Amino acid sequence: MARRKKQPQSVHRKNISQIAEKLFMEKGIENTSMNDIANESGYSKASLYVYFKDKEELIAVLVLESMEKLYEYLSKAVNMQGDFYYRYLEICQALFQYHSEYPLYSRMALMNINIDFEGTDFLPEEKDTFRVGEKINELLWRFFREGIESGVLKRDINMAQTTFAMWGMLTGVIQLSFNKEEYINRMIHMQQKEFLDRSFKLLYKAISMEE
Amino acid sequence: MARRKKQPQSVHRKNISQIAEKLFMEKGIENTSMNDIANESGYSKASLYVYFKDKEELIAVLVLESMEKLYEYLSKAVNMQGDFYYRYLEICQALFQYHSEYPLYSRMALMNINIDFEGTDFLPEEKDTFRVGEKINELLWRFFREGIESGVLKRDINMAQTTFAMWGMLTGVIQLSFNKEEYINRMIHMQQKEFLDRSFKLLYKAISMEE
Amino acid sequence: MARRKKQPQSVHRKNISQIAEKLFMEKGIENTSMNDIANESGYSKASLYVYFKDKEELIAVLVLESMEKLYEYLSKAVNMQGDFYYRYLEICQALFQYHSEYPLYSRMALMNINIDFEGTDFLPEEKDTFRVGEKINELLWRFFREGIESGVLKRDINMAQTTFAMWGMLTGVIQLSFNKEEYINRMIHMQQKEFLDRSFKLLYKAISMEE
């Protein structure tokens, strides 16, 4: 009879990181102990350290995963069929989806997008996160260039700067819409979705040719 | 000779909260222990608890202070002499100054801006923070209304929604400019200041009448 | 105009000890801090230490006071008009009253009743407590002697031993009746009072001549 093949490392890492993610979402990263993760995942506390160097690495992996998802979402949006404006809105939606699915890491991921990793004290996952960040950059870059070349966007914009600024602004308004959802309902009399749609449109005016 | 005046409570609170702020900046709030604050400030750990109910209150005080500064900055900007656009840029500068001086609390303060404080379990400082947040809201509201009424801004904008969206976007781009300062230098070949100035201008186009 | 006479020490001690007693009753001795006593009494924390050497002395005073009350109750009972049995029951009632009024100290007082105070490390109050204890002893002693001489009690009892044994037993059953009041209601279907009356009578049979 064939010996049952032991699960490879990667399966255990996946098992653990999924549980960790669940717990991080529920209770926050700081308030989730390795103990909690061990209990919930069925692995022993010591085993966690077999598969992950430490808690930090576990987090880094989750951040990386979220980053990869973000790339996937954005990539899909950019490559969609449709005119520029349509795809712009799809990109906004992608960002929105990312923030709703990974509220915890959005901040960390975005911070790590472009770390200067000369240093030696970076986890491999952190470097990978950076690389994915770069890919995202390029993606958006290309998108905006296309906008200019096709005459939809103003000619005079500095592409790199605009891309980055848009990124910051979109991220900011989306985050705000999550943090203050209730306030928006009460004071602006809008659902989060409507608020964001209008905000996305507002921002589009800043870059488009149309008056 | 006059008897040496005892330092009033408030002086000690100031001493302590300043040290706390310094440490929070350096190591993060979670990683700064009351022990650290005691050692650094020269007060005994027990004394800390004479002047602050607990760590939470200490933080709340710092957040409140930062909020009050923000209000001060914005108020000054709004009430400046100059045309609408000039004052808009001043507001952006005010936000920038706030973020550079209170990077830690910017997030917390902004989160607490509009908490629904029916609950009874809020520290006085938290309620005050909320109130200052409301005052800031009104301030910006009035500013934008003025812009519309004077014909500088588009007539069709929803004021509340626009105010809020602008707020989120400005905050987002400023935060990004701090988190990725070095990246901006390297990849966009700009100083943070220049990057932000351009971003502020970019955003202005979204709301102004001019083409 | 006459200068207002300062209150003498004893008044302050009384003020403080009364508040302390109240708090001790409400929250237990261990859970009442000197801070609590200061706040509630209107004296400053430091002033507490002007009037009492330390928390221990404050407790000792309360214990002494309770002891003196007990002596008063017992003395009244013993000196009442009525036959021996009647006065026996009065003594039991006195003990009961004491336990209901001073549940906290009953234990401490009773423990200190006969400390061997050769030692030098006793508070004056503790020595006084001892002395009152001795007076109580004599009181009961005399009572039982009277019972024997009047032919109501068995002749063969060792007076000292019986007195002491009675003391322990009465104390025990009374304490039990307080600790397990609810249980007595539920399982024995009696009110505390009835339970104790019957117990007092039961015990009386052990010493009386009657069959």
Next chain:
Amino acid sequence: MARRKKQPQSVHRKNISQIAEKLFMEKGIENTSMNDIANESGYSKASLYVYFKDKEELIAVLVLESMEKLYEYLSKAVNMQGDFYYRYLEICQALFQYHSEYPLYSRMALMNINIDFEGTDFLPEEKDTFRVGEKINELLWRFFREGIESGVLKRDINMAQTTFAMWGMLTGVIQLSFNKEEYINRMIHMQQKEFLDRSFKLLYKAISMEE
């Protein structure tokens, strides 16, 4: 050679609880810190919390153990060969032995004997303690019923009430004999043992038929 068997949990719990017991005896429960227990037991403070949820559980375990011992002693006494009186004295001895071995918990155990444990916030050990208390109740109940039915005890006694009263009285006199051992020697000229024997006999007269 056999692999050395790891010590099972229970051994560590035993080690720790024994040290704790020793320290509790010496310095009192409140005055014994987890630190003390750690130092004395050779375990690290953190390890204590591996084996016991918290200090409360440690205490509850000790109380339960003492209760179980008490049940064991009483059970043995009740089931002894011999007439009723003889077994009565054995029961008294059992109580005495219990108090000498577990002076600290006697009070706590006895308090918990009949808690109304509808509540959900009881430790398993506390519930168990309750259950053992119930078993003790039944044991004594049966013993007294036997006494009545065999004509040794008065017919007119209320069994439940008498059992409980006896319990309180015996406990009271035994506790007194420990607290005041020296005083008894000096003033009554008796050893503790003799004092108790006489007291047990005295109490017996209260319930027996004999004149």
Next chain:
DNA sequence: GATGAATGAGGGTTCATTCAT
């Protein structure tokens, strides 16, 4: 490879007490 067992280091908080004024 997997883990039960163990822990050092530190967390926030409280308290009885002292002392300069």
Next chain:
DNA sequence: CATGAATGAACCCTCATTCAT
């Protein structure tokens, strides 16, 4: 005399991490 101010010492408890097996 009275006290505001200050604190050392302790408290219970938690956590990420290690290591022998």
